[in-house]
Amino acid sequence: MKECTDKVVGDILAGWRYDISGLAAEMREDYEAHFADCARCRGKQRLHRIIDFSLLIIATGSAVLFLAAFLAVRHFNPSRALLMEIAALAGFAFSAFMWIVVAVTTPVPMVVAGVAKEQARKLHDRLPDEIKSKIPETLSSKIAE
Numbered sequence: 738m739k740e741c742t743d744k745v746v747g748d749i750l751a752g753w754r755y756d757i758s759g760l761a762a763e764m765r766e767d768y769e770a771h772f773a774d775c776a777r778c779r780g781k782q783r784l785h786r787i788i789d790f791s792l793l794i795i796a797t798g799s800a801v802l803f804l805a806a807f808l809a810v811r812h813f814n815p816s817r818a819l820l821m822e823i824a825a826l827a828g829f830a831f832s833a834f835m836w837i838v839v840a841v842t843t844p845v846p847m848v849v850a851g852v853a854k855e856q857a858r859k860l861h862d863r864l865p866d867e868i869k870s871k872i873p874e875t876l877s878s879k880i881a882e
C-alpha cells in the first residue's frame with residue numbers, strides 16, 4: 738500500500754477512524770484536502786465505512802433472526818416454549834442493543850443522511866422551474882447546503 742502523504746494528519750484521521758462527518762465545515766477543509774491527496778487514507782476511510790455498514794447489517798440480520806425464532810416458537814408452541822421464547826427475546830434485545838451501539842459510535846447515520854441529502858438535491862435539480870418555485874424557500878436552502 739502507498740505511504741501516507743502527511744503522517745501527522747494521517748495519524749489524526751486514524752484516531753477518528755477516518756470519520757470527519759462530525760467536524761464543522763471550516764475544520765473539515767484541511768482533512769478533505771488530505772483525503773483528496775492521499776490514496777492511502779482514502780482507501781482506509783472506505784474500508785472503515787464498509788466495516789461500519791457490515792456491522793449494522795449483521796446486527797439487523799441477527800435481530801430479525803431472533804425475532805423470527807421467537808415467532809416460530811409462539812407458532813409451533815413446542816414443550817419448554819417459555820425458555821425458548823425467553824432465549825429468542827434475549828437474543829433480539831442483544832442484537833437491537835448492538836445495532837444502537839453501532840449506529841451511535843459510527844458515522845453511519847451521518848453517511849446515510851448525507852446520501853439522502855444528495856439524492857434530494859439531485860431530484861430537486863431535475864424538477865421543472867415552475868414546481869421548484871412552489872417548494873418553500875426553507876426546504877430548498879436545507880437541501881442545497
Ligand SMILES: [Zn+2]
Nearest residue numbers: 741747775778
Ligand atoms: Zn494520508
